[in-house]
Amino acid sequence: MPTPSTRISGIIPSGKDGWEVHFEAYTRKQAGEAITMLSVGDHDFDTPSETVEACVREVRAGHHHYTNLPGIPRLRRAMAAVSAESTGVPTTADQVLATPGGQSALFAAVTATLDPGSHAIVVAPYYATYPGTFRAVGAGFTVVETHAEDGFQPDAAAIEKAIEPNTRAILINSPNNPTGAIYTRESLEKLADICIRHDLWLLSDEVYWSITGGREHISPRALPGMEERTLVINSMSKSHGMTGWRIGWLTGPEPMISLLINLNLVTTYGLPDFVSRAATEALENRYGVDDIAARYAARRTIFLDALAGANDIVVRGSEGGMYIMLDISAVDPDCEAFAWALLDTEKIAVMPGSSFGDAASGHIRISLTQPDDILRDAAIRLKRFVGGYKRDAA
Ligand code: PLP
Secondary structure: OOOOOHHHHOOOOOOOOOOHHHHHHHHHHHOOOOOEEOOOOOOOOOOOHHHHHHHHHHHHOOOOOOOOOOOOHHHHHHHHHHHHHHHOOOOOHHHEEEEOOHHHHHHHHHHHHOOOOOEEEEEEOOOOOHHHHHHHOOOEEEEEEOOHHHOOOOOHHHHHHOOOOOEEEEEEEOOOOOOOOOOOHHHHHHHHHHHHHOOOEEEEEOOOOOOOOOOOOOOHHHOOOOHHHEEEEEEOOOOOOOHHHOOEEEEOOHHHHHHHHHHHHHOOOOOOHHHHHHHHHHHHHOOOHHHHHHHHHHHHHHHHHHHOOOOOOEEEOOOOOOEEEEEOOOOOOOHHHHHHHHHHHHOEEOEEHHHHOHHHOOEEEEEOOOOHHHHHHHHHHHHHHHHHHHHHHO
16 A cells, blocks of 8 residues: 555554553453443433434435535524523624534644644643644644642643744633533633733633533633634533534634635535534524533532542542542552552443543543442442552552
């Protein structure tokens, strides 16, 4: 075969990708072992039935054809309305680009702001696809860590220090995957100040905007001077329980969104027609949104209540999203060894924090993607495991 491009070969350099514990657990589960999977960020429940019924209706009604490149007009209007709600900034349909999932919106944002050879800053811990997304467009990036003891809030001074002459963008994610941290207004104001002074784009991944455990979601897009330099990544995967439907969107200044329609032209050529129509109905009627948010808030409480009294475990971040981040460094500073031992002993699969960068090492990420009773039981077993772990090591 002729040589593949350097660009495609370089997206995921070979070697460890951090998913080893998860895939081993998955394989064992497939083989019949009773493994409790707390390692994956996908809902354990189906898409709300109203959305499913809407899709069946639309496909039966003959909506099988090409759609407008940036999304059908009603879908864009519905997305704009949700962006107005989630970011607190009035938003029009032409400030929105519909994409197949949040990941595509992220790719669009990175493509639109970075040239090959440009530089970006990414705040860690971060969602696992971020480095590959920068590499896919040939851009360099610097990882700036947050600190567990600050609740994983971004460190503005460290971010400013990482700026280089060719830096064009900063990428953040709040509520955060993997830490569950929700960035405070003060943290976001400091980031906004840096973006304005250095004339940078802020790429704000807000796919968990609705899952905040009742806390306020603050979008940096709403801060003074930021609307013109913020691109918000959004998705129906988490908020509307639609991971497999692949619907997301990017919100930003109209001239940038206009340019990005050309990216849809050469990549997706629009979204599936009947899926777009069902998604529109789900957005307009908030199908599942409040229920899903309430479900994760309740699960967080159930898990943490059942874990109470595990003195060697410290909860960090863990305010929103679908995740809980536990500092287990007092039990074992090697979080990967801890995760393997937890899998072998208690048959519970979690993600080692180190899979999300050094900032989260010494931690494990718990995905709250199991029913209440399974989560309660897993927390009790984790507590028991930690007690025994220390004794064995002594
Ligand atoms: N951003 C973050 C922080 C995520 O956790 C995810 C998915 O887990 C995505 C983006 C991608 O979302 P989607 O499933 O809509 O592509």
